Amino acid sequence: MSEKVLMKGNEAIAEAAIRAGCRHYFGYPITPQTELAAYMAKRMPKIDGVFLQAESEIAAINMVYGVSSAGLRVMTSSSSPGVSLKQEGISYIAGSDLPALIVNVERGGPGLGGIQPSQSDYFQATKGGGHGDYHLIVLTPASVQEMADLTALAFDLSDKYRVPAMLLADGTIGQMMEPVELPAESGCTVEKPWAVTGTKMQRRHNIVNSLYLVPEELERTNIERFERYAQIEANEVRYEKFMTEDADVCVVAFGIAARVSKNAVIAARNEGIKAGLIRPITVWPFPKKAIAEAAKHVKGFVSVELSMGQMIEDVRLACECTRPVSLCSRVGGMIPSPDEVLESIKKMNGGLK
Numbered sequence: 001m002s003e004k005v006l007m008k009g010n011e012a013i014a015e016a017a018i019r020a021g022c023r024h025y026f027g028y029p030i031t032p033q034t035e036l037a038a039y040m041a042k043r044m045p046k047i048d049g050v051f052l053q054a055e056s057e058i059a060a061i062n063m064v065y066g067v068s069s070a071g072l073r074v075m076t077s078s079s080s081p082g083v084s085l086k087q088e089g090i091s092y093i094a095g096s097d098l099p100a101l102i103v104n105v106e107r108g109g110p111g112l113g114g115i116q117p118s119q120s121d122y123f124q125a126t127k128g129g130g131h132g133d134y135h136l137i138v139l140t141p142a143s144v145q146e147m148a149d150l151t152a153l154a155f156d157l158s159d160k161y162r163v164p165a166m167l168l169a170d171g172t173i174g175q176m177m178e179p180v181e182l183p184a185e186s187g188c189t190v191e192k193p194w195a196v197t198g199t200k201m202q203r204r205h206n207i208v209n210s211l212y213l214v215p216e217e218l219e220r221t222n223i224e225r226f227e228r229y230a231q232i233e234a235n236e237v238r239y240e241k242f243m244t245e246d247a248d249v250c251v252v253a254f255g256i257a258a259r260v261s262k263n264a265v266i267a268a269r270n271e272g273i274k275a276g277l278i279r280p281i282t283v284w285p286f287p288k289k290a291i292a293e294a295a296k297h298v299k300g301f302v303s304v305e306l307s308m309g310q311m312i313e314d315v316r317l318a319c320e321c322t323r324p325v326s327l328c329s330r331v332g333g334m335i336p337s338p339d340e341v342l343e344s345i346k347k348m349n350g351g352l353k
Helices: 009-019 034-047 057-069 080-085 087-095 122-127 144-161 171-175 215-235 255-270 288-294 311-318 338-350
Strands: 003-008 024-027 050-053 074-078 101-106 137-139 165-170 177-182 239-242 249-252 275-280 282-284 300-305 325-329
Touching (some): 009 034, 009 101, 009 165, 009 177, 024 034, 034 050, 034 171, 057 074, 057 087, 080 101, 101 171, 122 165, 122 282, 137 144, 144 165, 144 171, 144 177, 144 215, 165 171, 165 255, 171 255, 239 255, 249 255, 249 288, 249 338, 255 275, 255 300, 275 288, 288 311, 300 311, 300 338, 311 325, 325 338
Parallel strands (some): 024 050, 024 074, 101 165, 137 165, 249 275, 249 300, 300 325
Antiparallel strands (some): 003 177, 239 275
C-alpha cells in the first residue's frame, strides 16, 4: 500500500530503495547526500538489512560488486568527488554485466569544489567515467517524487538489462523537502540464474568476471553488451515535453534546471514568445529522437545547465547541427534564475529570421 509523506529528496531515495527490495547499502558520508546514508543506517538494522559505512568510496563500490554477484539488490551513494573514486569499480561492475544502483547527488567541482548543487558530472555519467567501452542507465529526477519513482525504476531497468544504473541528482533536489507518494513494497522478482549463489550440485558453476585474455572473446563480449545497449536506446528513453507543439524556441534542461526553465517558458509565452521545453528524464539513453523531431519545426534550442556546457553537445548532435543551440548556465553551486533563462530565450528568439 502506498502512502504520502513529507520527505527530503535524499531520504525519499533511501525509502524507495528499501521498498524496491534493496537490503544492502555500502557508502561513505559526503555532503550533500549524507542524509541518504544516515537514513539507511537507521532503517536497515530494523528490516534485517545490511548498512556498512566503508573505509572509503573505493571499498564501498567493491562491496556493491560482491553483493550484486550474489544476485541481490544493492546500492551505494555519494556526491561528485566520491563518485569519481568509485569509477574503477563501476567499470568492473559494468564489465561483469552486473545490476546495481549508484546514486550521485552532485556538488560543484572540479576537485573538492563546494557543497552546493551542480550538474557538472554529466560527461562522467553519460560517457562512462571509468575505463573501457560501457554505459550506465542514467536517470535524472526533477522532484522529490521522482527521486522515489526513478529509484524503483532504476533497480528494475538495471536488473532487466544487467547494466548498472545511476540516479544523477543535484544537491538542490537532494536537500529539497516535498510531499511524496511512496510506492508499496515490491521487492525483486527477476530471476538471476547467472548469480554466484552456490550450485547445490544441480547446475554448473557460475563465474562473475570482467577479465578476458583471449582478444576474440573480449570482442564478442563487448559487441553483445552493445547489442543490449541498443535495446535500451530503443525501448527505455524517457522525457517530458512541455508546450513544444508550436514552439519556436525549445529549451532543453533536466533536474532543478528544468524546474526553473518551465517557469521561464511560461513567462516567455506570456510575452508572446512561443517557447517550449524538453526535459530528459534519461540522459543515457538520451532523447535524441525527440530533439531531432523538434528540430523539424523549432528555430533554435537553449540548453540550460548547472555546468559550463556539457549536455549542450548532445543537443547539438541530436539536431545534427541543423538548428542553433545556445547555452544558459551557472556554475559553482549557482542556479540560473527564471529571468536568466527567459533572457536566453529572448536572445535566441530575437536572433531568428
